[in-house]
Amino acid sequence: MAWHKKPKTNLTKLRLLRTFVQFIMFILMNLTFFLIGATWLVLPVNMPRSIFSSSEGAFFLLQRMLTMAIIPLIPLAVFFLFGAILGRFFCAWACPFGLFQDILGYLSSWIRKYEPTRETNLSLRQIGEFITGATLLFSTFIGINVALGETATVEAFDVFVDQPWAVLSPSAFLFTAIPLLFWWGGIENFFIWDKFVLIDIIFWLRLFIFIFAIIVVIYIPRGWCRWFCPVGIIMGELGKNSLLGIGRNISKCNHCGFCEDVCPMGIRILSHPAEKVRSQQCTNCLDCVAVCPEDAMEIKFL
């Protein structure tokens, strides 16, 4: 019987390839660590600018420009161009915080994973939509006050003035706060613990959100990407209709469900139109293509 077929064993190879590409992208995005200068390269990934960054995450730049009362043409162009063509491709293949989540997933593979219901998925995604909307509204509010010269109002918001979401984002904590803390005074002073006087109430709040993100990701693969990441929310909306996508050949598909079992984003692939998986969650990771025993899952363009 067709459904007794085993999944293809290409998955490990594909995941290794993806991890390799993610590492290469991570190095390329942090070239300043190797004393190569910063660039204006803007990418749709969850990566704030750190002391080592050679590129900029579009959502962090978007906030920065809004709070400076500048129309954020370039970040918006990056979202529209990449979103229209590649969808959430960068989430799976380039995002440093995605790589962090994948590594956590591999390290915790002995822990039983949970797959939330469709309703839970939708409800939790609203939190991400709220984070995205609130960040953009707040950044615009700061920008308007900057344009009007209301410095007292702007200064009242203290650390939230430049990039509001960067203060709370776990990726900003991982890629900027932690390196900054340990880099304080240079590598020769790596183990001077006095520098922890830098820690304040905001640090503990960031640490709490970071630990929360880790717990979510350990129990639910790519949990942060699915529900809370503002880049994922924006790219997901554009990616639903992206030119690049995953299609299902009806004549070959035997509904074995292996594609759904391996999907790291928990997409119910078989309930989507066969023409293309039209999900805000699909990152074009290609796990479903690699595992399909009938070669029914295929990459589609247009």
Next chain:
Amino acid sequence: MKSNAKAFLAFSLGIILLAIAISTNQFELIQEIITEITKSAKAAIPVP
């Protein structure tokens, strides 16, 4: 509207935004902003 039409619409919007950004020298502005962010990040590291 068909999905591909929506994708082409988003792509066109992206191209228009990019064209306006280039014509208003926003790339130079971005370079300045990024240099400033990097400087302020480095300035946060006190020299012992």
